[in-house]
Amino acid sequence: MSVAINIEKVVKRFGKDTVIDGLSLDVKPGEFFTLLGPSGCGKTTLLRMIIGFNSIEGGQIKVDGKVINDIPTNKRNMGMVFQNYAIFPHMTVKDNIAFGLKNRKVSKDEIEKKVDEILKIVKIDHLKDRKPQNLSGGQQQRIALARAIVIHPEVLLMDEPLSNLDAKLRIEMRNAIKQIQQQMGITTVYVTHDQEEALAVSDRIAVMNGGVIQQIDTPKQIYQRPANTFVSTFIGLSNIMNGVIDSNDNGNSIVRIGNYKFQMNNIKKDTGSNIPVKVSVRPEEFIINKETQEGIPVTVKNSVFLGVATHYFVVTNEGQEMEVIQNSDLGELIPNGSKIHLKLQVQKVNVFSADGSKTFIDREVRL
CATH class of the missing domain: 3.40.50.300 (P-loop containing nucleotide triphosphate hydrolases)
Structure with missing residues (x-):
């Protein structure tokens, strides 16, 4: 027993x-x-x-x-x-x-x-x-x-x-x-x-x-x-970006990273509005957007082809380096120096307080 x-x-x-x-x-x-x-x-x-x-x-x-x-x-x-x-x-x-x-x-x-x-x-x-x-x-x-x-x-x-x-x-x-x-x-x-x-x-x-x-x-x-x-960066890879919760109406929120805004429906109701946050995005949670200028503008510095997936190493206009993973079947290799935009799989994004000590995600709202 x-x-x-x-x-x-x-x-x-x-x-x-x-x-x-x-x-x-x-x-x-x-x-x-x-x-x-x-x-x-x-x-x-x-x-x-x-x-x-x-x-x-x-x-x-x-x-x-x-x-x-x-x-x-x-x-x-x-x-x-x-x-x-x-x-x-x-x-x-x-x-x-x-x-x-x-x-x-x-x-x-x-x-x-x-x-x-x-x-x-x-x-x-x-x-x-x-x-x-x-x-x-x-x-x-x-x-x-x-x-x-x-x-x-x-x-x-x-x-x-x-x-x-x-x-x-x-x-x-x-x-x-x-x-x-x-x-x-x-x-x-x-x-x-x-x-x-x-x-x-x-x-x-x-x-x-x-x-x-x-x-x-x-x-x-x-x-x-x-x-x-700490948990976000210790377990696997995470890109941590500065952001702002522009509005929060009963958990339906507008989150902004630079000029890129996206809506989330799983922010805790008591979080507040107009507050600085840390936004955590794992490399596989980005969506590469080559067609329009919607998303976070970045420049491709380097890429590594690993069979099933391709890892892109990019830099934002503010100089922050990030890693992006894309399924290799989703298109041709993006050349170094290319200007692209990154959208987010917003249902997978995590949002933390500005000091990183706590999450603002309501875990009752499932993925």
Whole structure:
């Protein structure tokens, strides 16, 4: 049976430095929950608080409704997968996976049964008698994953588990991890700084910065409706432009970027009018207009053809550089130096306060 994790106003200090100050979040039973953020944002610190490697200076962490603050690490019934695998080079694959079971005094026959089962789940049963040094990075990571879950933990914790693998192996392993997690149904907390990885594996994502949660949401909502400009620019690519909400009548608004005006029907009703804003547009949300002068005037500086899509690097009349992505089937390559105008897929545009700290989009109005 899967368990919930409830983190309530936790505090972590290192000496006089407070790294996490009153952070709260809830992980649902059986959920694949990812902590995502730049280096030093506090995500690994929080993970180590959950497993017991770091002390807790304030607040509570509960697993299945029980406070675990003072429970020793070895009594928390959690599995951990580390960035550097942390497998024993002198042991065979089978012995590495059996290590935790032996420490728990499980019978020899039961160990044999459990190890054989997990070897098949992680698809390395044909390697069980080999030593780790004779295996690839992806195979070693499967050993680490198998060792963590063979003990049937209540919670699985993973700290940057794919960062030492090459690009192709990362994709293969993230798919395997997600599939195995769904098959086992273990409540999982996963740490990464890789945005694409987080989008690919997560049920929900908590985006962190400076020890503070910026947004908790599904991958789709995080990408399409970021809570602020930090999330907008950290997850994928975003072009951030200065704009103005000229009018706002019950959520039907006129937004302006320079001389280009467009209507939006999903601005929050209490936002106000005649206020400066930041307008966030992802590269694929522009519509290139070569026929008329409607839109944001730009000059094409350079282009990169990447098969399915062409990436244009443009500059506005004010000198702001932006990136535009267009389906390669939509016409001939636009020459460098061309003057074009950019319209927007306005239903996908995000509008933030002038300081970028909050969104003005009413999320009840769906895409």
